[in-house]
Amino acid sequence: MGVGIEVSNLNAWYGSNHTLQDINLNIPANHATALIGPSGCGKSTFVRCINRMHETNPIARVSGTVRIGELDIYHDATPVEIRRRVGMVFQRPNPFPTMSIYDNVAAGLKLNGYSNRRALDDVVERSLKDSALWDEVKDDLKKKSGASLSGGQQQRLCIARALAVDPEVLLMDEPASALDPVSTSKIEDLIFELKTQYTIVIVTHNMQQAARVAEKTGFFLNGRMVEFDSTHKIFTNPSDKRTEDYITGRFG
Amino acid sequence: MSTGNSDWRFRWRTATDRLATGLAVLATAVVVAPLVAIFIYLVYKGARSLNVAFFTQLPKPPGEVGGGMANAMLGSAILLALASVIGVPIGIGGGIFLAEFGRGTKLANAIRFTADVLNGVPSIVMGVAVYALIIKPKIPWLPFTGHFSAFSGGVALGIMMIPTVCRTTEEMLLMVPHSIREAALGLGAPNWKSVLSITVRTASPGIITGCMLAFARVAGETAPLIFTAFGNAFWSTNLQRPIAALPLQIYIYALSPYDDWRRQAWAGSLVLIVLIVLAVSLVRYVASRGVLKGAS
Numbered sequence: 330m331g332v333g334i335e336v337s338n339l340n341a342w343y344g345s346n347h348t349l350q351d352i353n354l355n356i357p358a359n360h361a362t363a364l365i366g367p368s369g370c371g372k373s374t375f376v377r378c379i380n381r382m383h384e385t386n387p388i389a390r391v392s393g394t395v396r397i398g399e400l401d402i403y404h405d406a407t408p409v410e411i412r413r414r415v416g417m418v419f420q421r422p423n424p425f426p427t428m429s430i431y432d433n434v435a436a437g438l439k440l441n442g443y444s445n446r447r448a449l450d451d452v453v454e455r456s457l458k459d460s461a462l463w464d465e466v467k468d469d470l471k472k473k474s475g476a477s478l479s480g481g482q483q484q485r486l487c488i489a490r491a492l493a494v495d496p497e498v499l500l501m502d503e504p505a506s507a508l509d510p511v512s513t514s515k516i517e518d519l520i521f522e523l524k525t526q527y528t529i530v531i532v533t534h535n536m537q538q539a540a541r542v543a544e545k546t547g548f549f550l551n552g553r554m555v556e557f558d559s560t561h562k563i564f565t566n567p568s569d570k571r572t573e574d575y576i577t578g579r580f581g
Numbered sequence: 582m583s584t585g586n587s588d589w590r591f592r593w594r595t596a597t598d599r600l601a602t603g604l605a606v607l608a609t610a611v612v613v614a615p616l617v618a619i620f621i622y623l624v625y626k627g628a629r630s631l632n633v634a635f636f637t638q639l640p641k642p643p644g645e646v647g648g649g650m651a652n653a654m655l656g657s658a659i660l661l662a663l664a665s666v667i668g669v670p671i672g673i674g675g676g677i678f679l680a681e682f683g684r685g686t687k688l689a690n691a692i693r694f695t696a697d698v699l700n701g702v703p704s705i706v707m708g709v710a711v712y713a714l715i716i717k718p719k720i721p722w723l724p725f726t727g728h729f730s731a732f733s734g735g736v737a738l739g740i741m742m743i744p745t746v747c748r749t750t751e752e753m754l755l756m757v758p759h760s761i762r763e764a765a766l767g768l769g770a771p772n773w774k775s776v777l778s779i780t781v782r783t784a785s786p787g788i789i790t791g792c793m794l795a796f797a798r799v800a801g802e803t804a805p806l807i808f809t810a811f812g813n814a815f816w817s818t819n820l821q822r823p824i825a826a827l828p829l830q831i832y833i834y835a836l837s838p839y840d841d842w843r844r845q846a847w848a849g850s851l852v853l854i855v856l857i858v859l860a861v862s863l864v865r866y867v868a869s870r871g872v873l874k875g876a877s
Contacts, residue, residue, distance in 0.1 A: 409770070409771050410769070412766065412768065413768075414769075416767070417763075419764065421760060423758070423763070425764065425765075425779060427782050427785065428782075437769065439778075440765065440768055440770035440779075441769060490768065491768070494768060
């Protein structure tokens, strides 16, 4: 089951570059939340702060609190523990090229020392079904490399890989921006299915996509969160002039 | 735009394209030609002396016709196995440190510099160095010291393998895309585990190539063995004793005044090259059996 995310006074830096400034928001459990904004506005940095990937860059710094459920992730847990609870799907599909489809999905569990074959088989099948890839790959699970799939299939494989460790939150950083329209619509259908079980945060440049999949939308600009509200309100009657300018295409 | 103009441009593009392709083919031919020439010459000079005895018998005393290099082939196999056991793990370990754990640190820069210098050390110097370190000092309680031995030859060759293996491993690991590392970390893998089970695994085809390069290079080395493995006219598998090796045997036979020995030196060279090609192909075959359809 998904859990809510509570962010207060979050600041992030790359070197001397203050990429996120005083972000406060509550992301509801078991909903899809979209983050929109022009390139470089900090939305990717924001999701990378939720699973502590931001700090893998040696010049990066963070302050503030992020609570996932009850857990204060910057004070009460290690990055490794957090990342097991918060799955991430990246902009470009990044399956492990030397691993089979099966091993790609099982990778998270195997990396965490899990090796029961029967249980792994079950998890792999369930994850691939959840990511709507099972029917396309079930005959080649151990024969084909993850890199042999098409771009859209690779991205669904990456979603399956993230789901296999049974996270509570799924972060998606522009998951469909490298895909064609058909693959994109499959990913969007998938987000619809998945949000019943997980809390989803999706970064997107595509405003129609945000409008289609998300209940809540946040608009970022220049490292600040300008507005956070129901998707319907953001796209029909935004309170802030800058949000209105952005969604009507006046800049960005 | 006039047709005549675009026609002229098209022909120009076709011509430059052919020229570039031609130059590339020429360069390939120049690269491959010496190898082919050497191989043909070796077959021409050495094939006549190849017979069953060459692969099964010990060398005959000086001046006698016949005999073979069986002990040298076995010796080379033992020396190379020993060298690989020493050179491959240390080289790969060092490469992993350079690319992953020590990146940007002073220690890593020092190791990288040392490896590059070591790579440039002449092989005869490596032989002398191992001689001074292992063979010259006679320490009663320390095995392998004080006398020529197969062990010291393996050490000399192993040290020569380290820089090549180390630097190729580093280069190959650095070529693994950042997104693959992020994917592993994003699954909740601790850094060391993500490096060992994902990054190294992704880079493994290149790392294996690096090991094979180093192996092939030291397989033909003579100089480091002169002061260490020393050579042996008899069967020996004892790491404490001097041992024969193909390059050493070729060196001795080629400089000898006996026609039969010189013919056998050619045959030995041919066998050495063929064995290296076989060993490298075998490793590549074994490594490629695990590769999946569509893996990049």
